[in-house]
Amino acid sequence: MNRFLVVFLSLLVSSVFAYIDEYANLGEQASSIKVSGKVFHESPSIIRKMHPELLRHKRNKTLRKGIRTNEYSLKGCVSCHVNKNKINNQYYSVDKKGQFCSDCHKKVGVSFDCFSCHRTVPRESLL
Amino acid sequence: MNKTLNRRDFIKIMNATTTGVAIVASGITLTTFASVNEIPVTNKKRWGLLIDTNKLTETDIDGMVNACQQEQGWGTETHSTASQKPGWIKKLKVKDKATNKVSNLALMCQHCEEPPCVDVCPTNASMKREDGIVLVDKHLCIGCRYCMMACPYDARSFVHETLNNQKEHMPRGKGTVEACTMCVHKIDKGETPACVESVNSEAVIFGNLYDESSQINQTLKIIQSSQIRSDLNLNTGVRYSGI
Ligand code: SF4
Ligand code: SF4
Numbered sequence: 119m120n121r122f123l124v125v126f127l128s129l130l131v132s133s134v135f136a137y138i139d140e141y142a143n144l145g146e147q148a149s150s151i152k153v154s155g156k157v158f159h160e161s162p163s164i165i166r167k168m169h170p171e172l173l174r175h176k177r178n179k180t181l182r183k184g185i186r187t188n189e190y191s192l193k194g195c196v197s198c199h200v201n202k203n204k205i206n207n208q209y210y211s212v213d214k215k216g217q218f219c220s221d222c223h224k225k226v227g228v229s230f231d232c233f234s235c236h237r238t239v240p241r242e243s244l245l
Numbered sequence: 246m247n248k249t250l251n252r253r254d255f256i257k258i259m260n261a262t263t264t265g266v267a268i269v270a271s272g273i274t275l276t277t278f279a280s281v282n283e284i285p286v287t288n289k290k291r292w293g294l295l296i297d298t299n300k301l302t303e304t305d306i307d308g309m310v311n312a313c314q315q316e317q318g319w320g321t322e323t324h325s326t327a328s329q330k331p332g333w334i335k336k337l338k339v340k341d342k343a344t345n346k347v348s349n350l351a352l353m354c355q356h357c358e359e360p361p362c363v364d365v366c367p368t369n370a371s372m373k374r375e376d377g378i379v380l381v382d383k384h385l386c387i388g389c390r391y392c393m394m395a396c397p398y399d400a401r402s403f404v405h406e407t408l409n410n411q412k413e414h415m416p417r418g419k420g421t422v423e424a425c426t427m428c429v430h431k432i433d434k435g436e437t438p439a440c441v442e443s444v445n446s447e448a449v450i451f452g453n454l455y456d457e458s459s460q461i462n463q464t465l466k467i468i469q470s471s472q473i474r475s476d477l478n479l480n481t482g483v484r485y486s487g488i
Binding site for chain 1: 372382383384408418421430
């Protein structure tokens with residue numbers, strides 16, 4: 119019985135670590151902001167739950183009313199959560215496997231198509 | 246004379262400096278807020294273009310098409326056939342059959358006041374902003390292409406292939422319709438459309454049609470100009486002179 123308990127607990131613990139490892143890819147800038155202790159979003163739980171609504175609200179305001187603030191802009195999300203390939207100095211697309219957006223979407227099993235139209239790496243001039 | 250500061254003087258000076266900094270800082274904050282557009286566009290303005298076909302050379306038109314492609318990122322579609330490729334501005338030759346006079350036209354979305362594309366769109370994706378700019382909301386577009394059929398100017402094109410590396414300000418994607426946006430992203434920053442910037446002469450004038458002091462308004466008052474297919478009563482935002 120005890121042996122089963124040990125196996126069960128170690129499985130549990132290892133799955134928690136696997137979870138942390140696999141989904142820790144926040145993106146370079148976002149990671150350094152997190153390390154510095156600054157809080158950018160309201161709270162991770164709100165932004166996790168609400169980001170589609172926040173983006174939808176912003177997209178309507180921008181496109182239809184010409185209100186071009188940076189708050190909740192997809193450009194902002196991309197430039198903060200993107201990673202760079204250190205060898206060739208090129209950005210990885212945020213929607214590619216192992217990157218911030220796709221990893222989380224994959225975990226929760228929700229597909230997304232923002233990036234069939236929107237640019238997946240920051241502005242040309244930043245490259 | 247060397248004056249040593251006592252503690253009281255030092256505090257006084259420091260206070261004055263901090264106040265100064267605070268004032269400057271708040272001034273900066275105010276201007277940064279004012280420079281981003283937080284106020285929705287209104288119908289107090291109507292953006293328009295005036296194209297003088299007598300002054301506009303063929304090279305000018307090529308330059309305009311090029312500038313548009315660079316700015317908005319269309320034209321590099323590799324898998325589309327010639328008739329599938331997007332064309333936001335077209336170079337047209339029109340010939341007066343009686344006199345054989347040939348004029349070169351740059352034809353883009355005419356930003357109609359009564360746009361047929363908006364009338365027929367089943368999803369509200371085709372839309373007109375308050376300031377007269379006609380756009381496609383690609384979040385809503387289902388790619389039915391009714392608007393392309395309804396547009397009398399053949400101004401819209403359909404994206405036939407998967408794209409990447411779009412411009413940051415101009416999301417574009419397969420299965421949606423697109424057309425000239427009058428460089429709305431630049432206008433909202435107080436800038437001029439890329440095609441207008443590319444022409445060195447006064448052949449293309451951009452501005453607010455309602456503003457009495459704008460160059461476009463004043464020029465339209467004194468010269469003969471026309472709307473293409475004015476018989477359709479669409480009241481286009483793009484006007485032509487010299488044809
Ligand atoms: S020119 Fe065509 S696409 Fe542009 S507003 Fe008029 S009908 Fe719509
Ligand atoms: S193609 Fe898109 S924008 Fe055009 S009518 Fe259909 S839904 Fe509307």
